[in-house]
Amino acid sequence: MSVEQIIWMSAGACGLGPLRSDLAEQYWRWEEDPSSLIGFGRPVPESLPSRTQGLQQQLAGRNIRFTVYDLADAENPVPVGMTTLQPDTYARSAEYILVIAPEARGKGLAAPATRLTLDFGFHVANLRSVWLKVLAPNEAAVHVYEKAGFKHVGAMREAGYWQGAVCDELIMDALASEFGGPSVLGPTGGVSGP
Template sequence: MMTNTPPTAPVPLRAGTRLSLALAREEMMQEYHRWETDPATVVGFGARWPVSWEVFRARFRTGHTSAHSQLFEVITAPGGTPVGSTALSVDQSVNSAEFTLVIAPEQRGRGYAAEATALTLEWAFTIASLSSVWLEVPAPHTPAINAYLKAGFRAAGRLRSAALWHGRRVDKLLFDCVPDDLGGNSGDSRCLGHKKWLAEKK
């Protein structure tokens, strides 16, 4: 007689005020894929098409065993409910990483994006010892931009007509963050300013 294997509980790695970073779980792949293929997510990435299941699964499994990328599941701190994911794709030649964020469609509008971003930046600088983290976003995507700025990113440039947004060409904005943007100069003190920001949200 076959029995259903209960899902593993998320493993928290970094706790904030309302959210925690956790290890990504293979059993959650279909949920991650659902979040990423939501039409609003596709538009937010400035893309044309959603990623197919086959491509997503291969990318997940390759990234899961690579030293060049890290996918985090974002969960609520009290209950462990999955609300989104963040990822760091590392270019080791310059010790930098591209940041991406996906919030589950049903969890949007609750202010989770800024804290999820802040927690990932803390990990990037205090644990992974990266020198910088960067991202790109379509210029009209104001909610995402506000969340990134709140978490510590700064404007770094503009690529003209380089993204798609609801059927039209728009500029793509570049943002980056270095440890000094979050306060401090070395070790865990790099994120003292960031931790103060998180504490003020309690």
């Protein structure tokens, strides 16, 4: 495993490591894939130079960001996505954002990546709650979030677009007090290094 591929947390075939500046183009490609743009309800793509500049600011910022790795081949972890917690330190809450590479979707990595990020948020960042917004027609994403422990708490009516049609944007949250099971960061946890 190279220095760039440090895995901080893992569960099964999924691991999380630091955001990496050398992956700026891959992050951009994942975010700008048309299926990702539809999932975010964002119709305007971003240029690679703009995303690279933004990544430099994010690396220095206060958001909690991870690279998601497919650990099917433990000797050669493959970067396949990103997770982000955008914290509100006063409220001890954070917004959650997930991007999985199109070629890695359907491999069962999104729910464990989400759960690992929640584990870090609740056990290391000391958050009380984590919330997200997801477009109602994005049933695959809704299922992933439910599987990871998020619950439906409301909807913003007609707040989004899905393939050109107006749709509701669901609001889901997860609470530290309801986050079950031991942390992978415990004494027998899933932290690894080079």
